[in-house]
Amino acid sequence: MATVTLKGNACNLAGTEINVGDAAPQITVVASEGLADKVVGGASDNAQLIVVVPSLDTPVCAAETRRFNTEAAGIDGVAVTVVSMDLPFAAGRFCSAEGIEGLTVTSDFRNKDFSNAYGVLIADGALAGVTCRAIFVVGKDGNVTYKEIVPEITEEPNFEAAIAAAKAAA
Numbered sequence: 368m369a370t371v372t373l374k375g376n377a378c379n380l381a382g383t384e385i386n387v388g389d390a391a392p393q394i395t396v397v398a399s400e401g402l403a404d405k406v407v408g409g410a411s412d413n414a415q416l417i418v419v420v421p422s423l424d425t426p427v428c429a430a431e432t433r434r435f436n437t438e439a440a441g442i443d444g445v446a447v448t449v450v451s452m453d454l455p456f457a458a459g460r461f462c463s464a465e466g467i468e469g470l471t472v473t474s475d476f477r478n479k480d481f482s483n484a485y486g487v488l489i490a491d492g493a494l495a496g497v498t499c500r501a502i503f504v505v506g507k508d509g510n511v512t513y514k515e516i517v518p519e520i521t522e523e524p525n526f527e528a529a530i531a532a533a534k535a536a537a
Contacts, residue, residue, distance in 0.1 A: 371499045373492055373520045380499060380516075381490035382483035387514050391415075391505040392484040396450055396473040399458035405448065405473050407481065410509035413446040414536035416529065419487050419501040420451045421494055421520060423461045423472070428500075431523055432472070433465055439530050440469025444537030452476050452497040487516070500524060504532040512536045 369380040385391065393409030407417055418435050420428035432449050439447050447470035451458065458472045475481040475498065482488035487498045502524050504513035513532030517524050 369486060369516065371516060371518055371520055373494055376492060378492040378494065379490040380486055381488040382486040384486040385511055385514065387511050389511050390509055391503065391511050394481040394484050396475050396481050397455050397477060399455045399462060399472045399474065402455055405471060407448050407450065408505055411446065411507060413444050414507055414533060415505040416445055416447045416533040417503040417505065418447065418449045419498050420449060421497045421500065422451055423453050423458055427521055427523060429461070429465065432467060434526060436467045436469045438526065439533060442534055442537060445533045448473055450475055450481055450498065494520065502529045504529065504536050506536045
């Protein structure tokens with residue numbers, strides 16, 4: 368079982384570990400816009416940059432989402448999706464307040480299928496039941512080409528590497 372830390376305290380991750388080269392599971396999450404189903408993973412017309420955050424209601428997650436909206440949302444041939452455990456209503460309010468329009472913000476709140484399928488569900492500790500901070504890039508063929516599980520939940524991912532991987536996958 369993989370682990371991450373929250374302010375230095377170890378947290379175990381639950382679910383199936385997905386690695387570079389693996390087929391990215393095709394999972395339905397809930398879009399903040401209109402509560403519509405949104406499928407992430409699997410083969411697609413575009414490469415996918417899947418940004419996983421614990422909650423948009425934290426400074427690090429909010430800053431990360433704003434940065435990907437600015438720097439990654441305009442990459443031709445790449446669909447950018449943020450996945451959190453936030454309720455879609457709260458995520459929608461965040462997007463409206465922050466001007467997030469270039470990417471899709473979704474929730475895995477219903478049944479945690481995404482979190483379990485990608486191995487990013489925090490199993491214990493203070494944030495048990497939400498996602499860790501992670502990045503997955505999925506090529507058009509549906510295979511994972513880049514993965515980052517951020518070791519310390521309170522820190523940001525490697526933006527440059529994730530964006531470079533997304534561009535390469537496009």
